[in-house]
Amino acid sequence: MLDANKVKNRISQVLAIPSEKVTDEAILQELVMDSFILIDMVIDLQNTFNVRLNQEDLIPVKTVGDLINVLNSKG
Amino acid sequence: MKLEALTENQRWLLSFYRTSEISGALFFGRLAKSLPPGPIQTDLTKHFADESQHSWYWTRCLQNLGVEPIKLETAYQDQYISAAGMPANIMEVLGITLVFEKRVIGQYALHRQAKDLHPEIKSTLDLIVEDEKWHIEWVTQALKNMEAEYGKDHIDKTLKNFSDADKEVYQKTVKEHEERISGILKF
Numbered sequence: 001m002l003d004a005n006k007v008k009n010r011i012s013q014v015l016a017i018p019s020e021k022v023t024d025e026a027i028l029q030e031l032v033m034d035s036f037i038l039i040d041m042v043i044d045l046q047n048t049f050n051v052r053l054n055q056e057d058l059i060p061v062k063t064v065g066d067l068i069n070v071l072n073s074k075g
Numbered sequence: 076m077k078l079e080a081l082t083e084n085q086r087w088l089l090s091f092y093r094t095s096e097i098s099g100a101l102f103f104g105r106l107a108k109s110l111p112p113g114p115i116q117t118d119l120t121k122h123f124a125d126e127s128q129h130s131w132y133w134t135r136c137l138q139n140l141g142v143e144p145i146k147l148e149t150a151y152q153d154q155y156i157s158a159a160g161m162p163a164n165i166m167e168v169l170g171i172t173l174v175f176e177k178r179v180i181g182q183y184a185l186h187r188q189a190k191d192l193h194p195e196i197k198s199t200l201d202l203i204v205e206d207e208k209w210h211i212e213w214v215t216q217a218l219k220n221m222e223a224e225y226g227k228d229h230i231d232k233t234l235k236n237f238s239d240a241d242k243e244v245y246q247k248t249v250k251e252h253e254e255r256i257s258g259i260l261k262f
Binding site for chain 2: 036039040043046052053
């Protein structure tokens with residue numbers, strides 16, 4: 001089971017945004033408007049937490065909490 | 076050969092190329108920064124440097140032709156994500172990159188055949204196409220090396236998905252900008 005706070009801290013670092021903004025309910029595409037930055041972040045999380053995701057895994061992901069759940073299900 | 080001044084549509088098209096190269100460079104630059112050390116990090120860093128250089132070539136080309144680049148808000152590849160979905164891992168990123176690079180080389184080859192092509196534009200296209208050949212080579216090899224990890228069928232399916240999306244995006248782009256490009260390129 002991944003530590004949700006560690007994932008959120010990493011998201012905050014990669015996106016260079018305050019950690020208070022990275023809540024479970026935060027919508028990823030509102031945190032970062034540029035999809036290519038989002039791709040970089042998702043790949044960084046996989047490398048950092050040693051998890052692999054596929055394109056299909058991201059289809060239902062809208063929020064930070066969704067992303068943490070998906071990372072956990074694959075971890 | 077009498078050299079004509081650059082038309083506004085030609086200026087737009089070269090600016091479109093420039094914006095696309097800048098977007099590619101920014102994306103690969105971020106990835107090159109975050110990937111772990113290894114052959115993919117090495118080649119991706121070179122790829123990032125090439126895309127940056129290409130954006131400079133187009134900037135210089137436009138300036139040598141006596142015009143400034145047009146500021147464009149979106150790049151060609153921005154539409155890929157909505158058409159194909161977001162790539163989630165490095166294999167999928169390389170898959171979409173391969174499809175995109177093939178599109179770029181095809182587009183530049185098409186432009187190279189344009190009637191009365193200005194030598195400044197021709198030499199810029201020639202410079203870039205040489206690098207693009209290497210881009211296709213290294214990405215193809217990297218994907219081949221990933222077959223044991225991801226499975227050949229899965230990689231082929233990913234490429235097919237992105238290739239279908241690319242056709243859709245290209246047709247949409249050509250249609251959207253038909254008035255600008257129909258006098259320059261013959262499809």
